[in-house]
Amino acid sequence: MSNPTPISARHTILGYALTWIAMFAGLFLLVRFSVATLGSRSISVDFGFLGYPANFDIGNSLLPFTGSDSYGKALFIGFLNTIKAALACIALATVVGTLIGILRLSSNPLLRGCAGLVIEVLRNVPPLLQLFAWSAVIQFSLPLPREAWEPVTGVVLSNRGIWFPFLAFTGEHSAPSLLGLALAAAAAGVAAWRVFGGRVPKRLRHLAVAALVAGVALLILSGSVVPDLPEKRGFNFRGGVSVTPEFAALVVSLTLYTSGYIAEVVRGAVLAVPVGQSEAAGALGLRYLQTLRLVVLPQAVRIAIPPMTNQYINVTKSTSLAVAVGYSDIVSIGNTIMNQSGRAIEVIAIFVAAYLLLNLVISEVMNRLNRRMSLA
Amino acid sequence: MNTARSSLRHRTRSPFFHPWHNAAITVGLSAFLLYLAWHLWRWAVSEAVLLPGRGAECMQAAGACWSIVQEKWRLILFGFYPQAELWRVVAVLAVVAVAVGISSVPRFWSRHLLTLWAAAIVSVLTLLSGGVLGLRYVSPDQWSGLPLTVVLSLGAIIIALPLGILLALARQSEIIPLRAAAVAVIELIRGIPLVTALFVASVVLPLFLPAEVTIPKIIRALICIAVFLAAYVAEAVRAGLQWIPGGQKEAAAALGLRYWRTQQLVILPQALRVSLPGLINAFLDFLQATSLVVIIGLFDLLGTTRAAIADTAWQAFYLEAYLAVAAIYFVLCFSISKYSGWLEAYLRRSLKR
Numbered sequence: 245m246s247n248p249t250p251i252s253a254r255h256t257i258l259g260y261a262l263t264w265i266a267m268f269a270g271l272f273l274l275v276r277f278s279v280a281t282l283g284s285r286s287i288s289v290d291f292g293f294l295g296y297p298a299n300f301d302i303g304n305s306l307l308p309f310t311g312s313d314s315y316g317k318a319l320f321i322g323f324l325n326t327i328k329a330a331l332a333c334i335a336l337a338t339v340v341g342t343l344i345g346i347l348r349l350s351s352n353p354l355l356r357g358c359a360g361l362v363i364e365v366l367r368n369v370p371p372l373l374q375l376f377a378w379s380a381v382i383q384f385s386l387p388l389p390r391e392a393w394e395p396v397t398g399v400v401l402s403n404r405g406i407w408f409p410f411l412a413f414t415g416e417h418s419a420p421s422l423l424g425l426a427l428a429a430a431a432a433g434v435a436a437w438r439v440f441g442g443r444v445p446k447r448l449r450h451l452a453v454a455a456l457v458a459g460v461a462l463l464i465l466s467g468s469v470v471p472d473l474p475e476k477r478g479f480n481f482r483g484g485v486s487v488t489p490e491f492a493a494l495v496v497s498l499t500l501y502t503s504g505y506i507a508e509v510v511r512g513a514v515l516a517v518p519v520g521q522s523e524a525a526g527a528l529g530l531r532y533l534q535t536l537r538l539v540v541l542p543q544a545v546r547i548a549i550p551p552m553t554n555q556y557i558n559v560t561k562s563t564s565l566a567v568a569v570g571y572s573d574i575v576s577i578g579n580t581i582m583n584q585s586g587r588a589i590e591v592i593a594i595f596v597a598a599y600l601l602l603n604l605v606i607s608e609v610m611n612r613l614n615r616r617m618s619l620a
Numbered sequence: 621m622n623t624a625r626s627s628l629r630h631r632t633r634s635p636f637f638h639p640w641h642n643a644a645i646t647v648g649l650s651a652f653l654l655y656l657a658w659h660l661w662r663w664a665v666s667e668a669v670l671l672p673g674r675g676a677e678c679m680q681a682a683g684a685c686w687s688i689v690q691e692k693w694r695l696i697l698f699g700f701y702p703q704a705e706l707w708r709v710v711a712v713l714a715v716v717a718v719a720v721g722i723s724s725v726p727r728f729w730s731r732h733l734l735t736l737w738a739a740a741i742v743s744v745l746t747l748l749s750g751g752v753l754g755l756r757y758v759s760p761d762q763w764s765g766l767p768l769t770v771v772l773s774l775g776a777i778i779i780a781l782p783l784g785i786l787l788a789l790a791r792q793s794e795i796i797p798l799r800a801a802a803v804a805v806i807e808l809i810r811g812i813p814l815v816t817a818l819f820v821a822s823v824v825l826p827l828f829l830p831a832e833v834t835i836p837k838i839i840r841a842l843i844c845i846a847v848f849l850a851a852y853v854a855e856a857v858r859a860g861l862q863w864i865p866g867g868q869k870e871a872a873a874a875l876g877l878r879y880w881r882t883q884q885l886v887i888l889p890q891a892l893r894v895s896l897p898g899l900i901n902a903f904l905d906f907l908q909a910t911s912l913v914v915i916i917g918l919f920d921l922l923g924t925t926r927a928a929i930a931d932t933a934w935q936a937f938y939l940e941a942y943l944a945v946a947a948i949y950f951v952l953c954f955s956i957s958k959y960s961g962w963l964e965a966y967l968r969r970s971l972k973r
Contacts, residue, residue, distance in 0.1 A: 260797070263795050263798045264797055267798075267801060277828075281827070281828050281829065281830060282827060282828070284830075284831070285827065287827060352636065352646060352649075354636060354646050354649055354650070358649065358653070364950075365950065368949065368953035369949055370908035370922065370949055371908065372911045372912055372922060373942065373945065373949065376922070376942065380942070381939070384936070384938070557811075565815070565912070567815060567915055568915050575813070575815055588824050589824055589827070595812065596808070596816065599812045600808070
């Protein structure tokens with residue numbers, strides 16, 4: 245803001261008064277009008293309905309849920325499902341997008357061109373179309389569970405869901421397994437300390453990684469944790485972890501769409517590091533990968549964090565496309581509740597609050613990361 | 621001498637084969653691409669039912685069935701618009717194409733463009749809805765397919781531009797309550813998904829309207845998308861406003877220009893030029909996002925495609941239909957994004973002078 249000259253100062257005082265009056269008048273009229281129209285339809289805004297029983301089931305719930313549970317709990321489960329989908333998309337899109345972005349920077353023109361083509365296709369086809377296409381592919385092109393496709397041992401693909409191997413606790417404990425558990429817990433503690441802003445010396449960091457490896461090895465060797473492979477039981481599979489077809493379609497399509505954007509962010513960030521930096525590293529005798537790891541990437545990450553934050557927020561908002569394929573995120577559960585109870589205004593207010601909360605959390609986490617990465 | 625020659629040779633070596641790992645990548649990738657191309661060729665051409673073909677052949681064919689495009693292109697492109705009046709939607713698309721084409725050439729940028737667009741909007745609305753000049757009335761509920769996608773995305777940007785410019789000016793204003801209100805509106809809208817706005821359009825908006833007023837769902841969706849887009853327009857315009865040096869405003873004040881004259885004659889003409897690529901990118905995002913209207917039961921290009929493959933006889937050939945529509949979206953979006961990139965470079969050159 246520049247220093248106000250006398251003319252603009254006079255304007256400002258008048259402007260202030262007029263703006264306050266206009267804003268209050270506008271708000272007053274809006275409220276009067278809404279109250280009048282809503283009142284004439286005998287609609288009230290009341291969040292009491294959140295306690296009513298939902299009378300529907302949720303196919304994809306992280307918590308036990310039955311029809312007699314409340315609307316409020318249903319929305320909370322939807323919120324958890326939104327977070328689950330968002331986290332999966334963010335993690336996968338970061339990996340896939342970075343990979344494509346690096347390929348886009350290859351010195352081989354053919355590889356570079358292919359990566360560019362992939363990026364353009366992913367970015368220029370609407371995400372909802374990609375979602376419908378993947379959803380249809382999973383539904384119609386994957387086999388029934390009866391003749392499920394197992395490309396790698398433990399990974400089972402079928403049109404009823406996708407199963408991955410996981411670890412399971414047997415519940416039996418012995419001295420080595422308890423020691424392993426303690427080591428893993430200590431490593432997790434160090435990691436948590438670092439995440440919440442503590443400083444961890446390099447030696448302790450290495451020690452923590454070693455403790456984690458040793459702990460997991462002890463747990464597996466002592467037989468307290470066993471690999472849990474999906475197995476065919478009757479018409480379906482048991483064991484391992486499974487994702488539903490809707491979740492798989494949502495995550496695959498949003499991951500690919502966002503990867504196109506993240507690849508461009510990564511490419512832009514790497515190109516934004518001055519060439520002199522890698523030339524200087526070369527002059528110091530660093531190899532190509534050393535230059536990349538020690539000189540280029542640390543600077544590129546700093547440049548990439550703000551646009552990456554935008555992409556993470558975008559993909560989190562995009563998980564709301566779930567409503568189109570029936571994955572029970574907060575929007576599709578809210579949609580069901582709107583249709584059942586007619587409480588549209590309240591449900592939309594809850595949507596707004598939920599997404600604003602998620603945005604704030606993502607921005608805060610990325611800001612912390614940014615501060616940690618910054619040179620100061 | 622020797623080193624100079626070797627470095628020259630180094631520079632003219634083909635990057636496809638030097639250094640050695642690039643040769644490996646080229647060979648491996650070429651093999652993979654050939655394999656992919658061969659399979660694609662088999663699926664899409666050699667074992668497919670090509671045009672013109674009959675749907676009955678598709679059951680035997682191992683490859684793609686392009687007959688679905690031949691059979692359903694009318695439904696996919698024009699939706700449920702009355703068959704006898706199809707020339708009108710074709711004319712709409714032509715008018716839009718001409719208006720967009722003329723507006724995209726910087727040489728034609730002048731006040732006359734406003735007249736051109738006013739004429740384009742009037743003729744598009746007249747052609748689409750009819751009811752005047754002896755044209756049969758077609759209710760907005762029947763607007764669908766590509767014309768709906770075009771009307772929603774272009775209509776949204778046309779409404780959102782003035783709104784977004786006002787929001788951006790409010791955000792830069794020296795009047796603090798106005799600035800706070802603008803920031804609140806912009807950040808609120810940018811923080812929530814578009815689906816929420818569409819639910820507002822389809823479910824909440826009717827509650828706030830008096831009982832005797834009914835607005836077609838398409839118009840309600842258009843309004844909500846436009847308000848949503850306005851927040852993104854405001855951010856793009858703000859980038860342009862911030863680019864303007866403070867001296868411009870002071871010079872205008874020294875010439876005795878009041879606030880609105882300053883904005884109109886000095887600030888906005890420069891700021892809008894700078895923010896054009898950002899505006900086009902926002903428009904591009906919303907061109908893709910208009911497909912979300914499928915969720916509230918409207919039939920844009922994606923919606924009519926879904927309608928086409930909902931026909932059980934053609935259900936098995938969903939991939940062909942989706943690919944055809946993806947190609948339409950790709951051509952539209954890719955050319956717009958290339959244009960945006962070209963414009964950015966062009967503006968940078970012209971602003972340097």
